[in-house]
Amino acid sequence: MTNKVSAEVTEAMMAEFKKDMEAIKAKYPWLISLTEEERNSGLRIGDKTYTFVSKVVEYVDSHPEYLPSYINVAELKKDFKLWNDLYTMLRLNTLLSNAITDTAIQAGNEAMEAALSYYSSVKEAAKRGAPGAQTIYDELRARFAGRPVKKEAAK
Structure with missing residues (x-):
């Protein structure tokens, strides 16, 4: 399994991020x-x-x-300049947004890969009658409810 992302967002970091976002929005009260x-x-x-x-x-x-x-004319020029400035801000915001999105996708991918590996292990343990494995397997397989069960190839 690959591990491209190994990070943590602490409660303090999340609080600071939210505060920063609110501060940025407050600086531009004319945003609609x-x-x-x-x-x-x-x-x-x-x-x-x-x-x-x-x-x-x-x-x-x-x-x-x-x-x-x-x-x-003054309003035309003002609007066009505002559009240019906001478009620059939008591009910078998009870079940050894309980095957050990509990191979230990768972290989710890594978590799901590990979870599926664990699920496969529990499934195999349940097949072999390991104590407690069937209970865990039954709870986890609810995630896959409605999906057809793959039939094992004839041996």
Whole structure:
């Protein structure tokens, strides 16, 4: 069995992490939460539209004669800068989130691998009539309820 991860999150570390997350969120009280409908229906800036918006921000200064009166240029520039800054923050957050996710996946993989090895050992011990093994096996096999039992090949 491989062991890529061998670490521990203490109660103090977890408390500090939660405190840090709350402190970060408190620094940006203007962050909002969208409904699922709002998230899916709004316009977005992506790889293809970034250049378009960037050019518009340039052109509103160099060619203001085409600017509709209802567009607030200062707010347009402020929103675009905010998007750029938040996108940078999002990329940094994604790196941290991915590292946490990958570490959790690996730790879970290692725990499940060890648990399945133990389960196999208990199963074999129950087949051989080892004291107490059948009780443990019966409790653990409930995890696999509903799955077809593999039939052993004819000997």
